[in-house]
Amino acid sequence: GESVGLHLPTLSVQEGDNSIINCAYSNSASDYFIWYKQESGKGPQFIIDIRSNMDKRQGQRVTVLLNKTVKHLSLQIAATQPGDSAVYFCAEIFNDMRFGAGTRLTVKP
């Protein structure tokens, strides 16, 4: 797929605002999706996941939305905090795990 290896788009938000990060995936057969957070020099950390039989899943301050019709995922972060500043990736899983391009989120105090 082509959802890999691109320079990162950026999103800048004010502390306390809500953030929405979007991701397009490539394989319509993918049946499991994960959002990861990556801080500089570290491995990705799991945030939230969703299976293809769902269109919305909520966690603590985070919500993932899945639109299979247009192969689109979004991650919503409520009341964004400075500690949320990182790069966010979506991953799609079918036989393997492939990553989207990622978005760099910067939270301004």
Added chain:
Amino acid sequence: DGGITQSPKYLFRKEGQNVTLSCEQNLNHDAMYWYRQDPGQGLRLIYYSQIVNDFQKGDIAEGYSVSREKKESFPLTVTSAQKNPTAFYLCASGTLNGYTFGSGTRLTVV
């Protein structure tokens, strides 16, 4: 504690040398993956393995090799055929219920 361990954290290689990056997990996961990450970019799949003694090429397998002789271990060898090996390498393991990443190995060619 259960987890996935990559070693070394930093690795320096001379041009023309092969090097092997270690990835070990004690999570009893069947699937393991290797990714390459270049600065400011996303993760690209090098190789993956869904079961012992079997592995598949990802998008950028050229210049790399792997083995999966044990469920716990999935070492990646960066060969001299990889022309631009300087990057951050990440290993992951997983099941249908979730995936875990190691902390990465930063490889630099000197």
